[in-house]
Amino acid sequence: MKRIAPEVExxxxxxxxxxxxxxxxDFESRFPEFRADLAKHIAMVDGLKxxxxxxxxxxxxxxxxxxxxxxxxxxxxxxxxFAFVLGAxxxxxxxxxxxxxxxxxPTPKVTDVVLSPPKLPPVETQPVHREPINTNPVDLxxxxxxxxxxxxxxxxxxxxxxxxxxxxxxxxxMVCKKAGIVCELAPGVPMDEVxxxxxxxxxxxxxxxxxxxxxxxVFPQQEGAILIIPAxxxxxxTRVRGDHKPTPTSDPGDGWGGRERPAKxxxxxxx
Amino acid sequence: xxxxxxxxxxxxxxxDVVLVERYLAGxxxxxxxLYSKYYDKVLAIARGVLMDADEAADAVxxxxxxxxxxxNRFDRRARFSTWLFRVAVNRSIxxxxxxxxxxxNVELTEALPAENKExxxxxxxxxxxxxxxxxxxxxxxxxxxxxxxxxxxxxxxIGCNVNAAKTRLYRARERFRVQYELVPE
Numbered sequence: 001m002k003r004i005a006p007e008v009e010x011x012x013x014x015x016x017x018x019x020x021x022x023x024x025x026d027f028e029s030r031f032p033e034f035r036a037d038l039a040k041h042i043a044m045v046d047g048l049k050x051x052x053x054x055x056x057x058x059x060x061x062x063x064x065x066x067x068x069x070x071x072x073x074x075x076x077x078x079x080x081x082f083a084f085v086l087g088a089x090x091x092x093x094x095x096x097x098x099x100x101x102x103x104x105x106p107t108p109k110v111t112d113v114v115l116s117p118p119k120l121p122p123v124e125t126q127p128v129h130r131e132p133i134n135t136n137p138v139d140l141x142x143x144x145x146x147x148x149x150x151x152x153x154x155x156x157x158x159x160x161x162x163x164x165x166x167x168x169x170x171x172x173x174m175v176c177k178k179a180g181i182v183c184e185l186a187p188g189v190p191m192d193e194v195x196x197x198x199x200x201x202x203x204x205x206x207x208x209x210x211x212x213x214x215x216x217x218v219f220p221q222q223e224g225a226i227l228i229i230p231a232x233x234x235x236x237x238t239r240v241r242g243d244h245k246p247t248p249t250s251d252p253g254d255g256w257g258g259r260e261r262p263a264k265x266x267x268x269x270x271x
Numbered sequence: 272x273x274x275x276x277x278x279x280x281x282x283x284x285x286x287d288v289v290l291v292e293r294y295l296a297g298x299x300x301x302x303x304x305l306y307s308k309y310y311d312k313v314l315a316i317a318r319g320v321l322m323d324a325d326e327a328a329d330a331v332x333x334x335x336x337x338x339x340x341x342x343n344r345f346d347r348r349a350r351f352s353t354w355l356f357r358v359a360v361n362r363s364i365x366x367x368x369x370x371x372x373x374x375x376n377v378e379l380t381e382a383l384p385a386e387n388k389e390x391x392x393x394x395x396x397x398x399x400x401x402x403x404x405x406x407x408x409x410x411x412x413x414x415x416x417x418x419x420x421x422x423x424x425x426x427x428x429i430g431c432n433v434n435a436a437k438t439r440l441y442r443a444r445e446r447f448r449v450q451y452e453l454v455p456e
């Protein structure tokens with residue numbers, strides 16, 4: 001099949017659509033090699049036009065409008081609601097899956113805070129014996145150099161002796177016994193006979209006074225116990241360790257600070 | 272300026288618009304006149320696109336029903352016939368596409384009688400060649416050769432400009448020629 005130039009093809013279509021005999025003759029004289037093609041085009045267009053005309057001339061049917069309503073599109077709000085339902089379903093499914101995979105830990109129950117004190121087992125109450133409160137302000141003030149203790153020191157217990165004669169060791173033992181003190185005498189305690197004449201003196205003051213006179217020192221041991229050690233000759237009489245008496249201002253050589261001097265124990269000169 | 276020129280330009284008188292106005296005013300007879308006037312042309316379009324007389328008749332009723340219900344949408348900027356043909360073309364192509372999918376599931380023996388019936392009415396070569404074309408190509412040939420519309424009217428009916436319509440018609444004609452020559456005489 002020979003190739004037809006587009007211009008010639010267009011010309012053939014034009015002639016075929018308006019088949020004028022003069023135009024056909026002119027085309028055939030100019031393009032004699034396309035004479036057969038022109039005839040084909042004319043036949044083809046004629047057949048095409050005739051096919052359209054061959055539509056059976058039937059009676060025009062009466063027009064009856066069809067009221068078949070097209071399928072209604074769902075409302076937009078329906079779409080939105082459907083989207084919400086889908087979203088809720090998706091969230092629910094996700095939550096259920098998460099809960100199944102990781103079950104929630106049991107959370108501790110929060111209860112009201114109990115402000116009342118915890119109940120303790122009942123304790124048998126026993127009557128407590130209390131010492132009568134000492135209201136004497138002098139006794140409440142602790143002496144200098146003496147550690148204040150809750151329990152009264154037996155050394156501070158007042159002991160009274162009225163003109164009793166006894167050897168020194170026995171006199172010391174009597175004082176300690178009266179005050180409730182355990183006394184231990186070191187060897188070498190003088191055996192002088194002394195007269196105990198003290199009234200209103202504490203055991204500490206009595207022992208100190210005797211120590212100054214007869215040459216021994218009182219060393220406090222554990223609570224309620226003392227050790228009596230005789231003093232050396234060059235040392236002279238000593239004082240009880242840890243007992244710092246204030247220096248008397250009125251009578252420096254007195255050593256009693258202006259207090260009324262109790263009756264002195266006189267050594268037994270008869271011996 | 273163009274708006275002023277358009278207003279000054281005398282609009283071509285369209286007698287169909289009078290019938291449209293009458294119908295919209297409530298005159299049902301006016302629509303019957305339009306229906307009987309354009310039935311053949313709309314049927315030709317539907318038949319040329321659908322290649323089936325029954326389907327074409329059905330499509331014509333569909334097209335006029337659409338026009339009947341939506342005639343108030345006709346904006347009168349174009350001729351009524353152009354607007355009607357455009358509706359017919361779109362509806363026919365839509366039906367042809369729908370039938371194409373439907374016919375795939377139909378047995379060949381069931382489809383034969385309809386084709387034989389059409390063959391009695393139309394040149395078998397033209398029938399075969401037309402059937403081998405796409406509905407869009409068939410529309411152009413039908414509008415040009417069967418309904419004898421001008422290129423401007425064809426352009427308005429298919430929604431393009433004149434040059435595009437001319438080019439599409441040329442290509443559709445060439446495809447038809449190829450298919451026509453393939454069919455033995």
